[in-house]
Amino acid sequence: MAHTSGASTSSSPCAACKFLRRKCTAECVFAPYFPADQPLKFSNVHKIFGASNITKMLHDLPEASRADAVTSLAFEAEARVKDPVYGCSGAISLTQRKIMELQDEVTDLIQRIKYYEDKKGIRLPHSQSVTAHSLNVGRRDQDLQRLRPNEPHG
Amino acid sequence: MAHTSGASTSSSPCAACKFLRRKCTAECVFAPYFPADQPLKFSNVHKIFGASNITKMLHDLPEASRADAVTSLAFEAEARVKDPVYGCSGAISLTQRKIMELQDEVTDLIQRIKYYEDKKGIRLPHSQSVTAHSLNVGRRDQDLQRLRPNEPHG
Numbered sequence: 001m002a003h004t005s006g007a008s009t010s011s012s013p014c015a016a017c018k019f020l021r022r023k024c025t026a027e028c029v030f031a032p033y034f035p036a037d038q039p040l041k042f043s044n045v046h047k048i049f050g051a052s053n054i055t056k057m058l059h060d061l062p063e064a065s066r067a068d069a070v071t072s073l074a075f076e077a078e079a080r081v082k083d084p085v086y087g088c089s090g091a092i093s094l095t096q097r098k099i100m101e102l103q104d105e106v107t108d109l110i111q112r113i114k115y116y117e118d119k120k121g122i123r124l125p126h127s128q129s130v131t132a133h134s135l136n137v138g139r140r141d142q143d144l145q146r147l148r149p150n151e152p153h154g
Numbered sequence: 155m156a157h158t159s160g161a162s163t164s165s166s167p168c169a170a171c172k173f174l175r176r177k178c179t180a181e182c183v184f185a186p187y188f189p190a191d192q193p194l195k196f197s198n199v200h201k202i203f204g205a206s207n208i209t210k211m212l213h214d215l216p217e218a219s220r221a222d223a224v225t226s227l228a229f230e231a232e233a234r235v236k237d238p239v240y241g242c243s244g245a246i247s248l249t250q251r252k253i254m255e256l257q258d259e260v261t262d263l264i265q266r267i268k269y270y271e272d273k274k275g276i277r278l279p280h281s282q283s284v285t286a287h288s289l290n291v292g293r294r295d296q297d298l299q300r301l302r303p304n305e306p307h308g
Contacts, residue, residue, distance in 0.1 A: 048203065048207065088243065099249060106263065
């Protein structure tokens with residue numbers, strides 16, 4: 001009997017069972033997350049993680065977390081298929097560079113405002129001083145250190 | 155014969171071969187990237203991707219790219235072991251939130267500077283107008299759209 005929840009129907013096995021050429025049962029762990037109309041989602045995940053690893057990962061998680069897990073696994077698998085060397089670590093490096101650029105811009109803008117406020121003795125109406133601004137520009141190193149993908153892992 | 159390049163020696167198989175309990179030969183594809191003194195690196199990668207997938211990924215890449223690929227795979231595997239639901243997609247979400255916060259801060263700072271420059275009619279010496287500043291605050295949506303991990307993938 002084919003799975004009846006998710007996107008699969010009694011006449012249509014889920015994308016995973018179709019890919020693996022097996023019967024899609026009511027207990028299929030893939031069916032709720034790999035609907036028949038998204039074949040690429042499963043083939044990517046299968047290529048990068050393997051069916052048995054994905055099965056194990058899903059079984060180890062509570063049902064409430066499985067949809068999020070599949071979404072993140074599908075994202076990572078797609079990124080790895082597109083970029084076999086860096087995968088989604090490339091996206092992290094890109095966002096980290098963007099953060100550093102923005103932090104540099106913020107530092108520059110704060111210096112301009114401080115010039116107006118300190119040297120010219122003027123203030124915006126109903127604005128706080130920039131020195132009390134809720135910015136944490138100096139925290140760049142700590143924030144990014146633990147996300148850095150290019151460090152060796154023992 | 156055990157592999158002699160990388161961190162393994164004739165008396166010490168690489169971390170992968172030790173984990174897989176197999177002979178570490180001179181042709182071992184893992185040995186240059188999984189030295190014997192980093193057992194966790196291989197066990198994480200093995201747990202998440204599987205030995206056969208990693209072998210295939212490395213064989214499909216030119217040798218010059220393999221070290222970077224292993225670094226990013228080890229990073230993603232470690233992130234997935236630590237966070238089985240979101241893996242390194244969690245790190246991407248975190249950096250994206252940080253980017254949006256910084257972009258909001260930049261927008262706010264630009265408004266302050268524009269107030270000084272437009273309303274008060276003053277300029278910093280040797281500074282460009284903020285309106286010509288090399289900021290791309292409005293590009294947030296386009297920049298982040300392709301990195302967003304929470305979108306469905308077909």
